Amino acid sequence: MRTRLPFLMLCAAASLSACNDRSSDEPATNSGEAYGSRYQALPATSTLLSGATVLTGTGERLDNADVLLQNGRIAAVGQDLKAPDVERVDASGLWITPGIIDVHSHLGVYPSPGVDAHSDGNEATAANTAEVWAEHSVWPQDPGFVAALAGGITSLQILPGSANLFGGRGVTLKNVPGTSVMDMKFPGAPYGLKMACGENPKRVYGGRGMPPSTRMGNVAGYRSAWIAASQYRDKQQKAAKGEGEAPDRDLKLETLAGVLDGEILIHNHCYRADEMAVMLEIAKEFDYQITAFHHAVEAYKIPDLLAENNVCAAVWADWWGFKMEAYDGIRENAAIIDNADACAVIHSDDDLGIQRLNQESAKVMGAAAKAGIEIPPERAIRWITANAAQALGILDQTGTLEADKMADITVWSGNPFSVYTTVERVYIDGALVYDRQRPEKNPLTDFSLGTAAVAGGAE
Numbered sequence: 001m002r003t004r005l006p007f008l009m010l011c012a013a014a015s016l017s018a019c020n021d022r023s024s025d026e027p028a029t030n031s032g033e034a035y036g037s038r039y040q041a042l043p044a045t046s047t048l049l050s051g052a053t054v055l056t057g058t059g060e061r062l063d064n065a066d067v068l069l070q071n072g073r074i075a076a077v078g079q080d081l082k083a084p085d086v087e088r089v090d091a092s093g094l095w096i097t098p099g100i101i102d103v104h105s106h107l108g109v110y111p112s113p114g115v116d117a118h119s120d121g122n123e124a125t126a127a128n129t130a131e132v133w134a135e136h137s138v139w140p141q142d143p144g145f146v147a148a149l150a151g152g153i154t155s156l157q158i159l160p161g162s163a164n165l166f167g168g169r170g171v172t173l174k175n176v177p178g179t180s181v182m183d184m185k186f187p188g189a190p191y192g193l194k195m196a197c198g199e200n201p202k203r204v205y206g207g208r209g210m211p212p213s214t215r216m217g218n219v220a221g222y223r224s225a226w227i228a229a230s231q232y233r234d235k236q237q238k239a240a241k242g243e244g245e246a247p248d249r250d251l252k253l254e255t256l257a258g259v260l261d262g263e264i265l266i267h268n269h270c271y272r273a274d275e276m277a278v279m280l281e282i283a284k285e286f287d288y289q290i291t292a293f294h295h296a297v298e299a300y301k302i303p304d305l306l307a308e309n310n311v312c313a314a315v316w317a318d319w320w321g322f323k324m325e326a327y328d329g330i331r332e333n334a335a336i337i338d339n340a341d342a343c344a345v346i347h348s349d350d351d352l353g354i355q356r357l358n359q360e361s362a363k364v365m366g367a368a369a370k371a372g373i374e375i376p377p378e379r380a381i382r383w384i385t386a387n388a389a390q391a392l393g394i395l396d397q398t399g400t401l402e403a404d405k406m407a408d409i410t411v412w413s414g415n416p417f418s419v420y421t422t423v424e425r426v427y428i429d430g431a432l433v434y435d436r437q438r439p440e441k442n443p444l445t446d447f448s449l450g451t452a453a454v455a456g457g458a459e
Contacts, residue, residue, distance in 0.1 A: 035135065038180070038183050038185070039174060039184065039185055041428075041431070042428065042429060043431060044071075044430030045086075045087045047088075047432075048068050048087070049068075050066040050092070051064055051091050052067070053065070053095045055098075055377055056378070056401040057381055057401055058382075059382065062079070064092075065079050065096075066080070067091075069430040070430070071430070072406065072429040072430040073403075073404050073405065074401055074407050074409075077401050094411055094412060096401070097385060097401075097412065098389075098399055098410070099152065099154025099409055099410050099426065101154065101384060102156040102354050103292065104294050104347035105159070105351075105354055106161070106351070107144040107145055108139050108140065109134055109158060109160065120137035120139075121160055124161070124164065127210075128166045129168050130251075130255040131168070133168060134169060134194075135171040135181045138181040140445075142447070145177075147351070148354045148355060149433060149443070151354060153354055153357075155174050155398060156173055157170050158171050159192065162194070163200055163201065164204075165218060166195055166256070168193070172186040172189035172392050172394065175428065175433075177443055190393040191264045192266070194267055195268045196270075197268065198215065198272065199323055199325050215275070219282065222279075223282065225256060226288075228256075233260055236257070260288050265393055266289065266291050267291060268290055269293075269295055270295070271298060271325040272298050273299070276296065276299070279293075280309055290309070291311065292345065293314065294349070295316070295349065296313040297320045297325075299313035300330060312343035312391040314388075316348075316349075317346065318363055334361075334364045334383060335368030335371075338383070339373055343387050344383050345388050358412075361380050362419070377417055386400050406428075407428075408429065411426070412424060413436075424437070
């Protein structure tokens with residue numbers, strides 16, 4: 001009974017009629033593999049939101065426009081849409097965007113309340129822990145998931161921490177309740193591998209008198225690992241051809257080989273421009289792709305290099321200066337990356353920041369305008385929608401308001417880049433999962449009802 005409560009409460013959020021309406025005809029996704037996604041779309045009502053200002057995530061702004069959600073998908077976006085037998089929502093005065101996506105979160109692995117017993121995000125026991133998977137630490141009862149809904153978050157990547165050269169696999173989730181993490185796994189999303197540059201690995205392990213203790217030690221650690229992974233993959237491929245025996249299964253090398261095969265995406269914690277340039281050289285040496293640099297405080301120094309190598313830079317608006325490698329930040333960072341046609345992303349790495357990614361983006365827009373770079377809302381919204389989806393390898397499914405994509409949308413009380421604007425509604429796969437005007441209908445986790453509520457709940 002206890003484990004079913006979140007789903008039952010979310011049914012209430014989507015309205016009783018919606019629960020009884022019909023189930024989405026989206027097929028359940030279960031790869032059949034161990035730890036595969038068991039995600040099933042929530043029951044949804046076909047909905048027509050009309051008369052809104054719509055930022056599509058493709059760079060377009062549509063005024064007095066409608067968005068039609070059917071069968072858990074975006075059916076159409078445009079003006080004067082007609083559809084029979086749908087729930088009609090007057091969205092005049094409101095703004096609609098794709099659902100907000102955070103590419104760097106630790107919800108579930110550092111859940112609320114933040115106590116040592118919940119600290120499961122950093123396997124800081126060896127410089128290379130590519131064998132661990134963040135999803136095996138995710139606690140679905142974290143009240144932070146529900147709090148993130150109030151910030152419009154529909155999808156998010158949960159990453160392990162940054163103590164290690166290789167921190168382990170990350171996982172992309174849809175922001176829905178689940179009894180297990182498999183119920184939340186974004187269907188078909190590729191895994192990510194967390195890597196870390198600079199001060200963290202050398203401080204953590206150098207302080208223990210073991211490698212790495214310098215940046216050159218860091219690089220030696222990366223290269224040694226990729227050499228081992230290349231040899232592992234070569235033996236596997238030869239064995240598949242009947243040439244020799246396959247190597248014993250090795251979880252660490254299995255993940256690294258997945259990167260070399262292009263199946264697992266690299267998400268690289270890296271602050272300094274010179275270090276990002278070195279990481280790109282390592283990628284060339286071993287022929288793999290870096291998908292995104294995270295916390296890329298100095299990305300503004302190398303926007304052309306990022307564009308040339310098709311690498312996203314996930315950044316904060318103004319979080320820097322807390323250690324030497326994070327010292328040379330500027331608030332215009334994302335705007336300069338964007339202005340060079342590189343992939344700019346605003347991320348959180350924070351259980352509070354994830355609720356304010358729109359306002360973080362607005363800080364950048366304001367600073368850029370003062371520097372002579374005008375970023376209109378229809379372009380800036382891509383930093384937390386389309387570009388974020390691209391970085392996670394899910395842009396073909398979500399991140400823009402285009403026909404046949406998942407009906408993941410956020411409805412705002414006004415311009416999302418105004419400090420006065422709030423999230424009014426959130427739909428995931430066409431199901432209403434958050435409604436500011438009806439807080440009693442919004443989801444609660446089991447834990448929100450118990451200890452966390454007594455202690456104040458999630459911030």
